[in-house]
Amino acid sequence: MRTSPARIHVSAMKLIILLLALIAPFHVQAAERPAGVVELFTSQGCSSCPPADALLAELAERDDVVALAYHVDYWDYLGWKDELATPENTARQRAYGETFDRSVYTPQAVVNGRRDIVGSHRKDVYAAIDKGSEDAAALSVDVDISSSDGSVFVDVGTAAKAAPADAHIVIVYYQPRQVVSIGGGENRGQSIDYRNIVTSFQTIGMWHGRSMRLELPKSEIMKNGGRCAVLLQTFDAEGRPGAILGAADAAESW
Numbered sequence: 001m002r003t004s005p006a007r008i009h010v011s012a013m014k015l016i017i018l019l020l021a022l023i024a025p026f027h028v029q030a031a032e033r034p035a036g037v038v039e040l041f042t043s044q045g046c047s048s049c050p051p052a053d054a055l056l057a058e059l060a061e062r063d064d065v066v067a068l069a070y071h072v073d074y075w076d077y078l079g080w081k082d083e084l085a086t087p088e089n090t091a092r093q094r095a096y097g098e099t100f101d102r103s104v105y106t107p108q109a110v111v112n113g114r115r116d117i118v119g120s121h122r123k124d125v126y127a128a129i130d131k132g133s134e135d136a137a138a139l140s141v142d143v144d145i146s147s148s149d150g151s152v153f154v155d156v157g158t159a160a161k162a163a164p165a166d167a168h169i170v171i172v173y174y175q176p177r178q179v180v181s182i183g184g185g186e187n188r189g190q191s192i193d194y195r196n197i198v199t200s201f202q203t204i205g206m207w208h209g210r211s212m213r214l215e216l217p218k219s220e221i222m223k224n225g226g227r228c229a230v231l232l233q234t235f236d237a238e239g240r241p242g243a244i245l246g247a248a249d250a251a252e253s254w
Helices: 005-023 050-060 087-100 122-134 218-222
Strands: 036-042 065-071 108-111 115-118 143-148 151-156 167-181 191-207 212-217 227-235 241-250
Touching: 036 050, 036 087, 036 122, 050 065, 050 122, 050 191, 065 087, 065 167, 065 227, 065 241, 087 108, 087 191, 087 241, 108 122, 115 122, 143 227, 151 167, 151 191, 151 218, 151 227, 151 241, 191 212, 212 218
Parallel strands: 036 065, 065 191, 143 241
Antiparallel strands: 036 108, 108 115, 143 151, 151 212, 167 191, 167 227, 227 241
């Protein structure tokens, strides 16, 4: 039986569409900008932290919030060593302390790099997220994460009219979840479900207002917790962190 030229043409088009779908990068971040970035500085040795940890777990379930938990180590002397804490997390919080000109504390939540709030105060945290979505320059630059084969791609858009045109591209590696039974210190006897636990972070490039793409090996993410977020963040001349202009969260594990 002979096939008509028109049918051959339709079949060829379907094949081309299928091939394009197979070779295109797999996107793990929706195109919409997040409503807010919430960085919680917490510790297993802090009796005030479990309510904030629970609030962060709630925020981690939202598709429109990048929620990250930085465990700090300066409460370890109270009788329980936080195995999720790192000196780098503590250093980031202290740098924020210099930015806000105040002492560090736990639980401290920093929203969009602009406001610090007691991390267990639900109304204040949600209000800061809402306020951030109203700020002209807050999260005004598109950031996207995609994956193909053994690579992860970070795409950053052009500067919005109200946004600064220079920023660091910071990748934050994290472990999505770990339940810890605490055997000592102020939270002794509690079992706490921790979410989006930061394992490490680093600047992977500089952005100067124009769209750009960076490529990273997927293996780096796998060995550092399995997931990552990307923050487009300003820093001052002294290296202190400032406003976050854009963000994306790779909510899928590779």
